[in-house]
Amino acid sequence: KNEVEQSPQNLTAQEGEFITINCSYSVGISALHWLQQHPGGGIVSLFMLSSGKKKHGRLIATINIQEKHSSLHITASHPRDSAVYICAVRGSNSGYALNFGKGTSLLVTP
């Protein structure tokens, strides 16, 4: 069983919709990352969280350390948001290694 579980695996939304992607993990962590991977393959780091909430443009990431859960929200979604979103955690006892979720494939249609 993967230590990092994401849901949903696939998501289709219409332009303008509010989107939520969830990430649950089973180990104590020192940091959680949200990554975006576009069809061409490149990966962009969106957020790094250890507590609370962060916002960047239309993207919001939250984390609840007690519940071992994080969410990535996209407001007013746009077709250019179509990508795979990956949650990754750095365990408290795993040094500097990142443990990745399988990713959520998002398609936003016009």
Next chain:
Amino acid sequence: DSGVTQTPKHLITATGQRVTLRCSPRSGDLSVYWYQQSLDQGLQFLIQYYNGEERAKGNILERFSAQQFPDLHSELNLSSLELGDSALYFCASSVEGGSGNTIYFGEGSWLTVV
């Protein structure tokens, strides 16, 4: 553009061969990470170097090795290649190696073993 440069972008080679993937981190970043992304395994951490020294090791096979040079660029050497080694190999860098740093990814090197 993340500032992390990986070469080559694409590579096709035969089973049993050896290849070297190269990574130049962002200017000023001391830490380099290597990751493998395959269809069945997803993204996996391979190894991390910090300022020339190995800092953390993940699911890296014995046939694979890496190093970070004094100018901070890094190389990932893959030998005795098998079909299952076909994957996208990412390099990433960060200022330091701690958990509080944003990680910047390169565009990846696509390796196809035939």
